[in-house]
Amino acid sequence: MTTSPQSSGSIRFVLNGSPVDLPVRPDTTALDAIRNHLGLKGTKEGCAEGDCGACTVLLRRGDGPRMAANACIMTAAQLDGAELTTVEGLKTDNVLTPVQEAMASNGSSQCGFCTPGIVMALTGLLEKTSDPDEEVIHDTLAGNLCRCTGYRPIVEAAKTAAKADRPEQAAPELPGCQPEIEFGGSVLHQPATLDEFTDLRAQYHDAVILAGGTDLGVARADYHSDWDRIISTRHVRELRMIETGSDAWTFGAAVTWDEILQAVGADYPSLAVLIRRFGSTQIRAMGTVGGNIGTASPIGDGPPALIALGASITLASKARGARTLPLEDFFLDYRKTELADDEVIAAVTLPRPKDGEAFRVYKLSKRYDQDISTVCGAFWVSMDDGKVAACRLAFGGMAAIPKRAKASENKLLGTSLESGSATEAGQALSEDFDPLSDWRGSAAYRSRSAASLLQRFARDLAGETVEVMAL
Ligand SMILES: Cc1cc2nc3c(=O)[nH]c(=O)nc-3n(C[C@H](O)[C@H](O)[C@H](O)COP(=O)(O)OP(=O)(O)OC[C@H]3O[C@@H](n4cnc5c(N)ncnc54)[C@H](O)[C@@H]3O)c2cc1C
Ligand code: FES
Ligand code: FES
Numbered sequence: 001m002t003t004s005p006q007s008s009g010s011i012r013f014v015l016n017g018s019p020v021d022l023p024v025r026p027d028t029t030a031l032d033a034i035r036n037h038l039g040l041k042g043t044k045e046g047c048a049e050g051d052c053g054a055c056t057v058l059l060r061r062g063d064g065p066r067m068a069a070n071a072c073i074m075t076a077a078q079l080d081g082a083e084l085t086t087v088e089g090l091k092t093d094n095v096l097t098p099v100q101e102a103m104a105s106n107g108s109s110q111c112g113f114c115t116p117g118i119v120m121a122l123t124g125l126l127e128k129t130s131d132p133d134e135e136v137i138h139d140t141l142a143g144n145l146c147r148c149t150g151y152r153p154i155v156e157a158a159k160t161a162a163k164a165d166r167p168e169q170a171a172p173e174l175p176g177c178q179p180e181i182e183f184g185g186s187v188l189h190q191p192a193t194l195d196e197f198t199d200l201r202a203q204y205h206d207a208v209i210l211a212g213g214t215d216l217g218v219a220r221a222d223y224h225s226d227w228d229r230i231i232s233t234r235h236v237r238e239l240r241m242i243e244t245g246s247d248a249w250t251f252g253a254a255v256t257w258d259e260i261l262q263a264v265g266a267d268y269p270s271l272a273v274l275i276r277r278f279g280s281t282q283i284r285a286m287g288t289v290g291g292n293i294g295t296a297s298p299i300g301d302g303p304p305a306l307i308a309l310g311a312s313i314t315l316a317s318k319a320r321g322a323r324t325l326p327l328e329d330f331f332l333d334y335r336k337t338e339l340a341d342d343e344v345i346a347a348v349t350l351p352r353p354k355d356g357e358a359f360r361v362y363k364l365s366k367r368y369d370q371d372i373s374t375v376c377g378a379f380w381v382s383m384d385d386g387k388v389a390a391c392r393l394a395f396g397g398m399a400a401i402p403k404r405a406k407a408s409e410n411k412l413l414g415t416s417l418e419s420g421s422a423t424e425a426g427q428a429l430s431e432d433f434d435p436l437s438d439w440r441g442s443a444a445y446r447s448r449s450a451a452s453l454l455q456r457f458a459r460d461l462a463g464e465t466v467e468v469m470a471l
Contacts (some may be wrong), residue, residue, distance in 0.1 A: 016089025073217025138184020253290025426451030
């Protein structure tokens with residue numbers, strides 16, 4: 001394996017306030033690095049796949065605030081140039097922080113296994129929001145499982161800590177990310193521009209393209225795979241940009257779901273509800289739009305909503321430059337996409353809402369929080385003189401790819417979108433889809449619930465309140 005003269009053998013970051021040079025393979029999990037290489041055992045391992053929150057740490061990248069993230073699905077590569085805080089780094093001069101004090105005084109810890117992760121998640125919350133309401137506290141805890149307390153004392157601890165004086169945390173100077181790191185046969189490239197990124201992609205077709213790592217980290221844990229060459233998207237300037245135009249937003253592929261929520265939440269409230277149900281605080285802070293599309297899961301939540309909203313995707317390669325296509329044309333077959341060997345996902349463009357348009361997205365899953373969809377229905381219509389002039393109905397969980405329901409759309413066009421036309425459109429779904437049965441839901445369940453989501457859409461737009469379980 002060859003490495004350039006810029007190669008450095010260690011990951012450089014700030015750990016609990018002090019600079020650290022850690023010589024580990026970049027594909028080592030951050031949790032392994034913390035517990036076994038740095039000897040800090042307060043960060044726990046529960047599920048090892050981003051679900052339980054026992055491994056929650058705080059990460060600061062660039063100028064932003066510290067944010068909660070799951071160390072088990074993060075790699076050491078993602079620590080380079082960042083500030084990492086573990087539970088050992090919270091207390092100063094042996095004085096507990098307000099969150100630790102409140103957890104102790106409210107009886108919020110029993111067996112204690114979840115406690116460090118919960119302390120970190122609540123600390124991250126109170127650095128972003130000084131006075132969170134109960135809903136925000138519950139949202140924050142969606143990614144932290146506690147089997148003992150029933151959560152009430154933890155929520156009380158969050159409220160108590162929110163009222164306490166919290167000293168300002170001075171952000172330390174960060175070391176800056178290194179263009180290339182090699183250790184133990186694993187090479188990490190951290191390109192700074194799209195041109196550098198496509199150049200590396202052209203040279204190394206088999207390299208792992210690492211964005212937030214929330215899908216890759218789980219796959220790596222499941223299959224125990226080693227990554228000998230990684231190209232990180234995190235520092236690619238163009239991929240981190242959000243452009244707000246009068247007609248559309250353009251999100252670089254490495255923009256996180258948290259950042260998308262901030263950008264579009266007010267204009268697309270239904271999309272905001274979907275994004276708030278996307279994994280957990282920890283997952284939304286790391287997971288990116290490019291990663292969600294790149295995974296090409298038939299049950300990913302982003303694609304149906306983005307397809308219904310008429311989003312397009314821009315792909316880029318060194319040899320052929322950029323090309324833009326409707327997002328719906330990106331998905332070809334199960335986990336097969338338009339992306340060529342030498343191409344990367346550069347950006348996603350999302351139209352802004354216009355007068356006469358309506359959009360809703362509904363996610364059906366076994367649990368409200370921290371669960372992937374069984375069926376996701378995303379519906380956009382443009383009305384003219386009380387009639388449907390244009391529509392896009394897109395579903396996840398109904399086929400091998402996220403897909404539009406063209407036969408169903410044809411039934412809606414020209415109607416006034418009342419209950420009767422929604423029923424006919426729902427019946428036409430059998431021409432569009434032949435869903436499979438799996439442990440998330442049977443084919444019959446999927447077909448029936450997809451049709452009833454269309455009913456719900458019609459009733460929502462008519463202003464009727466519909467009670468639907470688990471929506
Ligand atoms: C606990 C948990 C809960 C989750 N909940 C949800 C949920 O509710 N809904 C949902 O839809 N998903 C969910 N996910 C899946 C995951 O968080 C999302 O798919 C996320 O958006 C992936 O983004 P990432 O940046 O982490 O991708 P990564 O894991 O870094 O990458 C995913 C794939 O995309 C490729 N890729 C990334 N960027 C590019 C690029 N620029 N060009 C080319 N290829 C690229 C990677 O090579 C890889 O194949 C969950 C995951 C976990 C662990
Ligand atoms: S160990 Fe469960 S989320 Fe990391
Ligand atoms: S206190 Fe035991 S799991 Fe939370």
